Amino acid sequence: MTSFIVEKQGETINFESKFESLSDAKAYIQDKLNYNNFAMSLIEKKKVSEKQIAWMHYLATQSVIDSQTLVEDGEYVNLVKKMYDAGANRRAKFQVRLPGITLSTVNKGPNIGCVYVYENQTYVGKITQNGELIGNASEDVLNLLEDANENLLQLAKIYGHESGCCSICGRKLDDPLSVQMGIGPVCAKKFN
Numbered sequence: 001m002t003s004f005i006v007e008k009q010g011e012t013i014n015f016e017s018k019f020e021s022l023s024d025a026k027a028y029i030q031d032k033l034n035y036n037n038f039a040m041s042l043i044e045k046k047k048v049s050e051k052q053i054a055w056m057h058y059l060a061t062q063s064v065i066d067s068q069t070l071v072e073d074g075e076y077v078n079l080v081k082k083m084y085d086a087g088a089n090r091r092a093k094f095q096v097r098l099p100g101i102t103l104s105t106v107n108k109g110p111n112i113g114c115v116y117v118y119e120n121q122t123y124v125g126k127i128t129q130n131g132e133l134i135g136n137a138s139e140d141v142l143n144l145l146e147d148a149n150e151n152l153l154q155l156a157k158i159y160g161h162e163s164g165c166c167s168i169c170g171r172k173l174d175d176p177l178s179v180q181m182g183i184g185p186v187c188a189k190k191f192n
């Protein structure tokens with residue numbers, strides 16, 4: 001086991017890597033942490049500094065530790081997975097408009113892996129990576145989330161039908177087929 005040091009928010013962290021080599025850590029990131037833009041940007045660099053190597057080991061090691069800590073899945077774990085799967089082709093955050101709420105993945109900062117929930121453009125809470133809702137969402141929002149957990153795509157379509165706007169970018173849809181689908185041709189191409 002090799003030990004490394006990273007500086008995180010002014011704190012020096014000394015840890016033992018769970019990975020034999022950098023390529024093992026990179027392979028793990030590629031497989032399990034591909035929603036984390038910071039980790040992904042590191043593994044794509046041609047040249048890396050000692051610091052960056054330590055960070056790759058750190059992120060991968062922390063993720064292994066987290067996954068070994070048994071946490072029961074929350075109610076909306078499906079929804080979080082669907083959101084990140086849908087946005088996986090893009091670096092930008094993935095937003096989807098549903099009738100009554102908007103959901104967004106998080107691509108920066110400590111909430112990476114969470115889904116933010118907005119009601120009428122007001123933030124009402126976040127769903128953690130393991131599907132737990134934190135915040136004070138109304139009964140209506142809770143019902144919508146429960147529905148979205150099962151039928152995200154269908155709700156996005158309904159939003160498109162009802163509003164005549166793309167459920168992803170919010171632009172007006174003018175093609176009848178797009179209205180039918182609830183998503184514009186550009187967004188349809190960009191997302192899974």
Ligand SMILES: [Zn+2]
Pocket residue numbers: 166167168169170171183184186187188
């Ligand atoms: Zn669009």
